[in-house]
Amino acid sequence: MLNADMARFVETSDEWIRERTGISQRHIAADDEFTSDLATHASRAALAHAGMDAGEIDLIVLATATPDLTFPATATMVQEKLGIRQGAAFDIQAVCSGFLYALATADNFIKAGQAKNALVIGAETFSRILDWTDRTTCVLFGDGAGAMVLSSASEGEGLIKTHLRSDGQYCDLLYVDGGPSRTKTVGHLRMQGNQVFRHAVGKIAGSMEELSELAGIPISEIDWFVPHQANQRILEGVAKRLSIPVEKVISTVGRHGNTSAASIPLAFDTAVKDGRIKRGDLVLMEALGGGFTWGAALARY
Numbered sequence: 067m068l069n070a071d072m073a074r075f076v077e078t079s080d081e082w083i084r085e086r087t088g089i090s091q092r093h094i095a096a097d098d099e100f101t102s103d104l105a106t107h108a109s110r111a112a113l114a115h116a117g118m119d120a121g122e123i124d125l126i127v128l129a130t131a132t133p134d135l136t137f138p139a140t141a142t143m144v145q146e147k148l149g150i151r152q153g154a155a156f157d158i159q160a161v162c163s164g165f166l167y168a169l170a171t172a173d174n175f176i177k178a179g180q181a182k183n184a185l186v187i188g189a190e191t192f193s194r195i196l197d198w199t200d201r202t203t204c205v206l207f208g209d210g211a212g213a214m215v216l217s218s219a220s221e222g223e224g225l226i227k228t229h230l231r232s233d234g235q236y237c238d239l240l241y242v243d244g245g246p247s248r249t250k251t252v253g254h255l256r257m258q259g260n261q262v263f264r265h266a267v268g269k270i271a272g273s274m275e276e277l278s279e280l281a282g283i284p285i286s287e288i289d290w291f292v293p294h295q296a297n298q299r300i301l302e303g304v305a306k307r308l309s310i311p312v313e314k315v316i317s318t319v320g321r322h323g324n325t326s327a328a329s330i331p332l333a334f335d336t337a338v339k340d341g342r343i344k345r346g347d348l349v350l351m352e353a354l355g356g357g358f359t360w361g362a363a364l365a366r367y
């Protein structure tokens with residue numbers, strides 16, 4: 067859906083959206099297309115790319131804030147759609163940081179010897195929780211899914227280190243005003259955008275610096291920066307704060323909008339497919355989302 071299409075039902079303009087966010091368009095899932103469908107599609111692509119059969123997967127960790135149903139976990143629906151009968155599957159809820167939380171969880175399972183091959187997915191249908199009359203939020207988000215395979219057998223590649231943070235005092239700045247326990251409804255996304263913006267760059271840059279110190283790898287050594295795609299101004303602000311050259315920043319927010327937990331794997335996939343990220347490259351990822359939750363991850367592709 068193009069910005070101009072949105073201007074037909076809310077008071078906005080292509081110019082305002084592009085200038086403030088860098089977004090030109092976003093994908094909206096069809097009514098009969100669910101988060102588990104997008105996730106299954108992305109998983110099949112990730113398995114094909116890894117040259118792996120679904121039967122080899124013994125862990126599925128799916129990050130989403132827009133599950134098909136309250137339960138069971140969307141991860142188990144993906145497990146069923148892929149015909150996987152072994153291992154474990156569960157969801158992770160950390161909103162826009164969800165993919166980083168899922169990566170860290172799967173990596174720790176692998177490092178603890180509890181899984182060999184993990185499918186890590188970020189999948190969202192945020193269009194279902196948007197208030198389409200609220201121009202301050204509905205123009206920002208899109209639907210999508212991305213996936214990665216993490217394997218204990220990959221020597222010299224994979225996750226090097228992750229660093230996760232959260233601070234619940236910011237719950238009211240970005241939340242959904244519905245849920246099974248409190249309202250018995252699904253609810254809509256509510257956000258104080260300028261407040262979120264105010265916190266984003268500092269918190270994200272801080273966690274990247276902490277991660278770089280924990281890993282003993284200076285940020286200047288990274289080949290690619292794959293940020294959560296919330297807003298072009300946030301990702302450029304983080305890059306500038308950490309002196310990351312603009313040529314190293316992967317940005318897909320213009321084409322996808324903010325796809326929450328799906329944004330990092332979607333951006334990663336784009337840069338692998340267009341030949342920018344190559345085998346052996348050092349990649350730094352980051353995100354901030356509702357809660358707040360935030361963090362960073364360093365990987366050797």
Ligand code: ACO
Nearest residue numbers: 078079082086162201202205259260262263296297354355
């Ligand atoms: N079209 C036209 N005008 C708009 C729109 C719109 N879609 N949305 C808001 N406005 C108006 C406001 O009503 C306001 O008008 P007023 O001055 O008459 O009151 C004016 O634009 C300025 O509003 P602000 O909210 O101050 O605009 P700001 O420059 O902060 O940009 C934005 C808003 C884009 C939401 C920005 O704050 C932002 O990107 N915040 C980060 C939010 C985010 O990315 N959240 C995602 C989840 S968290 C994450 O992923 C990092």
